[in-house]
Amino acid sequence: MRKLSYSLIAYMLCVVALFSSFSTAQAEVKPNYKSYVMAPLGEITDWEEFKKQLIQLKESGVYALTTDVWWGKVEGTGDNQFDWSYYEKYADVVESSGLKWVPIISTHQCGGNVGDDCNYPIPAWLWEKDSIENMAFKSESGYLNKEALAPWWGGIENQYNELYKSFAENFADEKELIVKIYLSGGPAGELRYPSYQFADGWEYPQRGKLQAYSEGAKKDFGLFIQEKYPTIQELNAAWGTELGSWSEIQPPNNGEKFFRSGEAYNTQYGKDFMEWYQSTLEDHIEKIANVAHMQFDNTFNVPIGAKIAGVHWKMNDPEMPHSAEYSAGYYKYSQLLDQFKQSNLAITFTCLEMGDHDAYNPPYYSAPRTLVTQIANLANVRGISLNGENALPLINNEWGFDNSAEAVFNYNFDGFTLLRMNHLFDSEGNQTNEFNMMADKLGVTPIPVTFTVKDVPAANGQEVYLIGDRGEIGRWNTAEHKYKLTQNSDDTWTGTFNLAADRSYEFKFFLKDEDGKITWQNLETNRYHTPSIGTGEYSASW
Incomplete structure (x- = not known):
């Protein structure tokens, strides 16, 4: 299989070291996709x-x-x-x-x-x-x-x-x-x-x-409300209305x-x-x-x-x-x-x-x-x-x-x-x-890639997320391609997911607490880029 390798130097305001490598295990792709x-x-x-x-x-x-x-x-x-x-x-x-x-x-x-x-x-x-x-x-x-x-x-x-x-x-x-x-x-x-x-x-x-x-819709709505509220008085109490009959429901x-x-x-x-x-x-x-x-x-x-x-x-x-x-x-x-x-x-x-x-x-x-x-x-x-x-x-x-x-x-x-x-x-x-x-x-098998993150300032109960996108300037969106990373015994965090071939990616990291609040992120200070990922064996390191 063709092998791709490269190195990338990035300035980091937060001390984060990470590497990614090809994994032979499929991430979440169903075998019968x-x-x-x-x-x-x-x-x-x-x-x-x-x-x-x-x-x-x-x-x-x-x-x-x-x-x-x-x-x-x-x-x-x-x-x-x-x-x-x-x-x-x-x-x-x-x-x-x-x-x-x-x-x-x-x-x-x-x-x-x-x-x-x-x-x-x-x-x-x-x-x-x-x-x-x-x-x-x-x-x-x-x-x-x-x-x-x-x-x-x-x-x-x-x-x-x-x-x-x-x-x-x-x-x-x-x-x-x-x-x-x-x-x-x-x-x-x-x-x-x-x-x-x-x-x-x-x-x-x-x-x-x-x-x-339509008359059919209004009738069906009225029947639904009558089934929920046994009396018109209970309906008025719930809605704050003064309806005199069920026929007034609109x-x-x-x-x-x-x-x-x-x-x-x-x-x-x-x-x-x-x-x-x-x-x-x-x-x-x-x-x-x-x-x-x-x-x-x-x-x-x-x-x-x-x-x-x-x-x-x-x-x-x-x-x-x-x-x-x-x-x-x-x-x-x-x-x-x-x-x-x-x-x-x-x-x-x-x-x-x-x-x-x-x-x-x-x-x-x-x-x-x-x-x-x-x-x-x-x-x-x-x-x-x-x-x-x-x-x-x-x-x-x-x-x-x-x-x-x-x-x-x-x-x-x-x-x-x-x-x-x-x-x-x-x-x-x-x-x-x-x-x-x-x-x-x-119509082809995607490329599973595993990312491991070190030295993240994580506290108990927090989760690390990796965000990946195509890295186009001005089109970054944190709602896309979020993948949860799990904590290992040596305080590193690992996650495996699938990428499409023939495309370059840009990655960022952030932390969320149990309530979903972001507590740390390197979204603007550190962006990690890959060259175009092709088919075959894949390895990379920063």
Whole structure:
């Protein structure tokens, strides 16, 4: 193996000596980590060219192709009138390429969201089943959204059960091909509310709009509150109101004021509303998971999963923190992931390609890397299978691929799904730079590196952390790539983690006490640089 070695002299105001060396032991990379690619949204017309491209993906180390199976395409002509012929052809071509297949049972509309380049509405005949006020979402502005069925509509279980059952019956002979099945939980296939929708006037990085204003939503909110408070008197005591009947219970009459005034965070009314708002998502995923397990487990015996969106903006907004997440229905992630665990569902989480560079910059207050690590840690504690994905339909730079690779390699992800296949080939069918970066960064074994730190002024109960980044001037961010170091018997501290190849790194150190307070740091006075780390055996010392 090729060996790299070097020495680096740095001025140190605090006496810290450290060295790093290649470790043959993998850090936290799962031995069964797999790379996936998501198929184009639109319809395949040139099957031969499609197959050629799939074979190239297979040869590059990709394990499986992930495909939206559009509800509007397979049951669009009428209730229980299924036509699976297109996806049967699709499965045959995937199988002939050598790839495995991950179908997404896409019960949402394609069109209107970021990266959508097709138009597949959900079946039109559905809207004859009940009133639009019971079946659709309605926002603060009064906009009616029909891109997915509202979770409080009572007919969802039956409709999904028929769809799932028909899929299982028609693809039972593809047991060896299908390795996982994903369920669409809402808009864009994600378990969330359609709070950030262009057609409703939303622009990034605005908060988005609450979706609690249809008659069906108001009724469901009222029932939730009645179940929590036995009498209207107890409700008034908790909320500080003088309601005369249950029918007077309403969602916030001004969503912006609800957040900016602190009502969402500091009042019992606000907390109760947000509890209900998220609980509808929890109830929804529980129902569809139960139906999916009933229809798929005996036939396919594969993991079933759903996607949570990486709503990373407004996280640190000083006036309304986490308001974008709240508007999308993400109020308490730990409680939401408890439901995934109870429902025996895997999770795909997005925005792994992004960094925290705008974490405290208005108007974004965007902290995607912090959010990724938060969700990963919650999933790992619960033993939930975790898969990563980029948020935008194209990762067009090396930095984004590095971020994605280091997240999955160090936070116990089972795999990563790249959006989207059509960006990996040009109009002539040739591999693009995105294809090469995918293969280099996400399809190869990462490099485990062990760092040992000496002479750190640590006291009992403190923890030493190493922070690593690409070292670009002006782009340093302490929220990225934190790795805890453990204390050895000789008062040194050691930590092993994974790095992507062909990249230079910059490292700093700091100490935190039991309350998370930083007690010592060398962030500005000492920065330790490496040259570009290649593949093969790696050793270094300072």
